Amino acid sequence: MLNKYFTLLFLVLIGLSSCKKDTDKIPSPEKPPVSNNRTTDEKVRDSIYFYYKYLSYWESSIPVYNPISDISDKYTSGESLLNHLMGLTPVKNDYVFHGPGQNIVENYTGPLDRFSWIEDISSTSSRSARADTYDGFGLFVVFEGGDANSAAYVGLSEGNSPADKAGIKRGDKIIRINGVEALGKNFRLIEAELNKTQLVLDLERAGVPFTKTLTYGSYDIFPVVKDSVYTVNADKVGYFALSSFEEMTNDAGQYTAMYNAMNAAFNKFNQQAINKIIIDLRYNTGGYVSTAIYLANKIVNSNGAGKLMFSYDINKNLKEEKAKGSREFDDVMFNNSATNITDVYFLVSDYTASASEIVISALKPYANVRLIGEHGSTYGKPVGFFRQDILNKVGLWAASFKIVNSAGYTDYWDGIPADKPGVFDNVRFDFGDLREDMLATAIQHIRSGSYTLSGSSAKASSRTGTTRTSSAVPVNKLRERNMIKD
Secondary structure (H helix, E strand, O other), X not given: OOOOOOOOOOEEOOOOOEOEEOOOOOOOOOXXXXXXXXXXXXXXXXXXXXXXXXXXXXXXXXXXOOOOHHHHOOOOOHHHHHHHHHHOOOEEEEEEEOOOOOOOEEEEEEEOOOOOEEEEOOOOOHHHEOOOEEEEOOEEEEEOOOOOOOEEEEEEEOEOOHHHHOXXXXXXXXXXXXOEEOEHHHHHHHHHHOOOOEEEEEEEEOOEEEEEEEEOEEEEOEXXXXXXXXXXXXXXXXXXXXOOEOOOEOOOOOEOHHHHHHHHXXXXXXXXXXXXXXXXOOOOOEEEHHHHHHHHHHHOEOOOOOOEEEEEEEOHHHHHHHHOOXXXXXXXXXXXXXXXXXXXXXXEOOOOOOHHHHHHHHHOOOOEEEEEEOOOEOOOOOXXXXXXXXXXXXXXXXXXXXXXXXXXXXOOOOOOEOOEOOOOOOOOOOOOOOOOHHHHHHHHHHHHOOOOOOHHXXXXXXXXXXXXXXXXXXXXXXXXXXXXXX
């Protein structure tokens, strides 16, 4: 029955591929009241209903069933049961549904919870692997346009992946993959090759051809993509690109390479006294809440020092836990350190989601925050998760809390709107290259107060034929990271 209180067991996760138990947290929750004569699969489904009803942000929309089997026996899998429960959450009639990385679907009507999911945590599952490890090539391939002759480029070579270790960079033109010509007309063929366990890539950089062979494998994610300092008029402008919000400490309690690289970048920014910063989150689908908080604290100026960063909106069950002394959902305050940064430019796309949106919304009340986007907004996911283990078989990730910034800004289900939308994600150039359209647009606004490219930036765009009226087309998809409570 749902009138039993239990203490939450919080687990920490970066990607959908892995998780790590925090054994120092409070005890495991009570088990749901299910009969011992139920099979294991039936108990799993009973538990999915029980914990979703208790933990979901939309708990009040889920009916009470007694016995639970009245609902759980109607479904043959945990996934189908969860989809049913998610479908009971409130419907948004004016939803503008964003990809990620897909075209916007106008006038979509559907439930607010399109986010919760079930993870296989059985010992035989690859998803039970160590946190911060991912399997793959680390290669994100993008066609620069949608026609048959569009060329393929590397959009992202994830740090520490097989692609990164092979020296492959964003902006490298892909000529062939496993012998298949990388042109738009061969989209499906290229997509199929990317699902194989080995890739032979014929590439070109600055007109010079080269070949790399990649083998599918596991790697520890390093998400700090680039940091630079530019001088624009009298301003020192920092640039920081981050592909995901990974953990700041490892299993042994040591600081991770990401943490050290982030600190090194912001130490450089402080030494050069930057007063404006460009944060590139165009491919950042989220990650740890704690890391997002850490980044926001690195950016905030004296207007926000010591003030509210954001608060959590939670259901009545979690509010009762909080009233009994749980500190998991206390308000988050900015620390007392502050920078001289007055203007923050975010480079975003409809991949920019979850923990990325925390940083954007948290800084909005305290700095001049501007979004330069490939599309009209970010993805739109103001809710977050923690994992509830069920019988060592599955982990339920129910959307359980919502982020509210200090100005009461929340419910950005359609994404945080871009101040300057429609800026081409120019995959011909690496991150931090001043010829790249999104970065060049931010620099131009700092220089002149206008988003219109002019002077050398416009000439560079014209020379390389990079101006586009439509978005680049991804071949494979970036994985979702979400907003993970730790």
